[in-house]
Amino acid sequence: xxxxxxxxxxxxxxxxxxxxxxxxxxxxxxxxxxxxxxxxxxxxxxxxxxxxxxxxxxxxxxxxxxxxxxxxxxxxxxxxxxxxxxx
Numbered sequence: 001x002x003x004x005x006x007x008x009x010x011x012x013x014x015x016x017x018x019x020x021x022x023x024x025x026x027x028x029x030x031x032x033x034x035x036x037x038x039x040x041x042x043x044x045x046x047x048x049x050x051x052x053x054x055x056x057x058x059x060x061x062x063x064x065x066x067x068x069x070x071x072x073x074x075x076x077x078x079x080x081x082x083x084x085x086x087x
Contacts, residue, residue, distance in 0.1 A: 029069045035085035045086035046070045052082030
């Protein structure tokens with residue numbers, strides 16, 4: 001009984017590993033042409049790191065943290081607080 005149970009668990013784990021999508025570590029972050037497009041994907045905008053705080057007042061959404069995406073869209077950070085396109 002234990003051998004059967006062990007075999008089923010091993011097969012289940014193998015299936016889960018095969019069924020999980022594999023993402024490339026070298027995938028380039030998306031480049032958006034304006035804040036309207038960016039906020040469709042990231043409603044709270046994009047922060048350059050988790051330590052930055054919004055200086056522009058109240059916001060509805062928490063920003064997505066990504067240094068790479070922020071670097072591509074840093075020109076959209078009008079108040080220079082480290083969050084591009086915050087809402």
